[in-house]
Amino acid sequence: MTEELVTLETAKLLKEKGFNEPCMIAMNIEDGRQYGTNRTNSELPIKVCSHPTQSVAQKWLRETKNLHIEISYMYGNYWIYDILTIPRHDLIGLSDRPIVRYNTYEEALEAGLQEALKLI
Template structure:
């Protein structure tokens, strides 16, 4: 079994929000993924003319864990009928009665989006959470 890595878009959002956990993979601006034997940190990621051209590329699980442990936002995927998936969020930084603000902001009265795969849903949830924090 291979764990799914985040996409370039998610890797960029993670960097913007301060993600700096060591990873075995980097992704460059051309979406080329490089694997290293030893985990790399943000200091290894290349910049040209103050523009990042390489980004840490964690697994979806690590990105989800970082959001939960460092930023206090829990993104989780729930099954729906027809072998589809939907997103839910919990923000531990606000009072319990307000913890669904993120989910409400993302859905904006349009109902929840349904995804074909668990991984697709988790990636979308991580991206949406990163955009709101």
């Protein structure tokens, strides 16, 4: 079992929003090529960004932006997400977000990561 990496779109959003943690993989923003590294976004060339796992990105949002992405399994065999503030536990999100049923936990988490980053 391996941890899921964020998509290129999410990696670019993370860099834009200040994610600067060392990652074992970096990604070329223009063509998606991956590189082995252990550098932060600030140490990488402009057209390259860190490529973290979903769990690292989720933890970064929790610890630095006080946003928790909650994934729920629903009757009917699908997943959804919500974004909550820490510590108040207020439900937040884009007002025009359609209700989407995700087939996997990872799909729901990826969508939640992207929405949370757009809210910052």
